Amino acid sequence: MATVTKTIRKPAAQLRLPIIPENGDTPAVDKKDAVFNDPNFSSNKTLPVHRWVPWIAGFSSGFVKSALDGFLRKKGTVLDTFCGVGTTLVESILGGHNAIGFEINPYAALASRVKANAYHIDIDEFTSVIDDFRQFYKKMTSSKYKPYSAPPQGFKTRALFYNPLVLHKVLIVQDFVLAIEDDTLRDLFRLAFASTMVSYSNYSYEPSLGRRVSAGREEIHDFPVAKAITDKLADMAEDIAWMQEQMTPNNLKVQIINDSFFNCRQHLPTESVDLVITSPPYLNNYHYNRNTRPQLYWLGYAQSPEDLKKLEDMNFGKFWQTVRDCERLDLSFALSHTGIQERLQTLRNLNKEKGSYGGNGWANYAAAYFNDCHRFAEGIHYVLKRGGTALVVIGNSILQGVMIPTDEYFGKIAESVGLELVKIDIPRATRVGNSIIQSDVRVAKAKSSHQLYEAVVVLRKP
Numbered sequence: 001m002a003t004v005t006k007t008i009r010k011p012a013a014q015l016r017l018p019i020i021p022e023n024g025d026t027p028a029v030d031k032k033d034a035v036f037n038d039p040n041f042s043s044n045k046t047l048p049v050h051r052w053v054p055w056i057a058g059f060s061s062g063f064v065k066s067a068l069d070g071f072l073r074k075k076g077t078v079l080d081t082f083c084g085v086g087t088t089l090v091e092s093i094l095g096g097h098n099a100i101g102f103e104i105n106p107y108a109a110l111a112s113r114v115k116a117n118a119y120h121i122d123i124d125e126f127t128s129v130i131d132d133f134r135q136f137y138k139k140m141t142s143s144k145y146k147p148y149s150a151p152p153q154g155f156k157t158r159a160l161f162y163n164p165l166v167l168h169k170v171l172i173v174q175d176f177v178l179a180i181e182d183d184t185l186r187d188l189f190r191l192a193f194a195s196t197m198v199s200y201s202n203y204s205y206e207p208s209l210g211r212r213v214s215a216g217r218e219e220i221h222d223f224p225v226a227k228a229i230t231d232k233l234a235d236m237a238e239d240i241a242w243m244q245e246q247m248t249p250n251n252l253k254v255q256i257i258n259d260s261f262f263n264c265r266q267h268l269p270t271e272s273v274d275l276v277i278t279s280p281p282y283l284n285n286y287h288y289n290r291n292t293r294p295q296l297y298w299l300g301y302a303q304s305p306e307d308l309k310k311l312e313d314m315n316f317g318k319f320w321q322t323v324r325d326c327e328r329l330d331l332s333f334a335l336s337h338t339g340i341q342e343r344l345q346t347l348r349n350l351n352k353e354k355g356s357y358g359g360n361g362w363a364n365y366a367a368a369y370f371n372d373c374h375r376f377a378e379g380i381h382y383v384l385k386r387g388g389t390a391l392v393v394i395g396n397s398i399l400q401g402v403m404i405p406t407d408e409y410f411g412k413i414a415e416s417v418g419l420e421l422v423k424i425d426i427p428r429a430t431r432v433g434n435s436i437i438q439s440d441v442r443v444a445k446a447k448s449s450h451q452l453y454e455a456v457v458v459l460r461k462p
């Protein structure tokens, strides 16, 4: 196997882009010099379109832009295998490329679909519906109007999600939104509601969804709900106008597939993608589906816990809670001399006396994760055109104090399915600790011995 350079940069390092060869082929990445933008989402919070929907572990648009500029010289097809709220897709179409995204979470898939297609929207029609909304809401909140919408029945929370005054306003919003005839405009409103809905509830993201009172905040008894939504809608209208200015008329194809990437063979022909830019869930047990329960239920995508369970089963990597009690879960592929098996064994032997909470459960969790890394790598190999590149942003992990270099292991797995591992670049060497680090390994202890980082694994299909 080839020796791969691992370049670690400080966050403030000057950014340089991969160089495009004169012949227009996908460039060979200079193993010493290629540097990517920091892939962290936080810089998106103020940027047009990207600011619509906050998403934990989203990409920065700058990272995607530099990747597109560096790897696609002419119009191509870009795939994000785990597209989240669509950062890759939005940047791809702004750059004049066709965009495809897979996403299992229907709320995130909605966000991706609405954002990536937003440049088609008629701004005048949109702003006129926003005005109608303002009037409807004003009229209904100042009368004895009884909304006909109801909170989703299956959505159970420990504390009241909305206090009565807030709930009344939210239901008025629902009545208006459900009555919008045009599907596209209705989806813009649904997204404006869904992306703000937690901010006026008794819950908050810390970054997992939890009660405000548990985080030392007060409950919300009343709130200017319409203002939160109309502010969001105004941002959307402004950004759509901006998007339309940026884009020349085109016949771009945008495809958002609300299914697991593991089913890619059912949706895409082989060798149909020029560039993959993506980031799978990390080995940190972050539960995207559970954390978006409010949106999934209120948007009508979930009616009961079984619906959540289906998403959980489809998720990349199993959740620790679902495998910690299994006797032993092993790798489903054979790969010698990689160190993966040995690292899993080290983990498995730790803290046996802690039962479910000991090393075996975490080794099972990591083994399931690497099994999915293997399926993921096979999927990349299937979709990529020959000579095509995949940029996979992945964070390392610390389980029970054991550092798991997921980037290196994923690189080796990718090589084993026939992809070339070109390079591993590390634009950000200090990632904020995740839920595992905070709950199961003491932060200070983990930081003293291991560094959390985020890596860009660059692969090519020969």
Ligand SMILES: C[S@@+](CC[C@H](N)C(=O)[O-])C[C@H]1O[C@@H](n2cnc3c(N)ncnc32)[C@H](O)[C@@H]1O
Pocket (backbone or CB within 6 Å): 041, 055, 056, 057, 058, 059, 060, 081, 082, 083, 084, 085, 086, 087, 088, 102, 103, 104, 105, 108, 259, 260, 261, 262, 278, 279, 280, 281, 282, 288, 289, 314, 315, 316
């Ligand atoms: C790290 S986030 C990607 C965020 C994205 N880069 C962005 O900027 O919004 C990983 C995403 O993968 C999705 N996901 C998990 N398992 C999946 C699967 N099997 N197929 C497709 N998407 C999946 C999760 O719902 C989550 O939105």
